[in-house]
Amino acid sequence: NAGVMQNPRHLVRRRGQEARLRCSPMKGHSHVYWYRQLPEEGLKFMVYLQKENIIDESGMPKERFSAEFPKEGPSILRIQQVVRGDSAAYFCASSRAGPPTSSYNEQFFGPGTRLTVL
């Protein structure tokens, strides 16, 4: 059973371009979470999705950022018109069930996508 897959692992974009980050959850998991980690900082929750629905996007910046988790295919985190401050590691996690956290919905993390904005 493959773990959470993220691609690309490294992404370089110039200011103003778009960045698309993909996350394939573990088999049997229908809950996906996106986190951002700035250099030398902790993880910050961005958004929580359950197939085709955004459940909680309280951590998402109001502009330029969007996320989706279609019925078929991976979850996508999209950043439009990237700026240097968007440079960070973006982690995706998946769980079998959703919050509140319990013994049934441990989050499994992917290896992350490191976005560098030039």
Added chain:
Amino acid sequence: LAKTTQPISMDSYEGQEVNITCSHNNIATNDYITWYQQFPSQGPRFIIQGYKTKVTNEVASLFIPADRKSSTLSLPRVSLSDTAVYYCLVGVDSGAGSYQLTFGKGTKLSVIP
């Protein structure tokens, strides 16, 4: 604003027991407390999870007092390979019936030979 608090860093010698505490005053009533370990350039990895009292697995113990406003991760006899950042994750009541997943800022553990 609901938040969790952890020490920024800790040092320990090999073979010692390490205790890392996370405070989470606004933890949601039904929520578990989960701890993760993260090595550089990798995603966080699950260590242990609990709701109350004490939980033990093959790598760690988790102590949670009755009021659940804090939790302590205990690593017995640490080795150099335990050098990593440790995070607590809880869901907190952020007011008006809303719920927010919150990671602590992480504790950087350095194990010294």
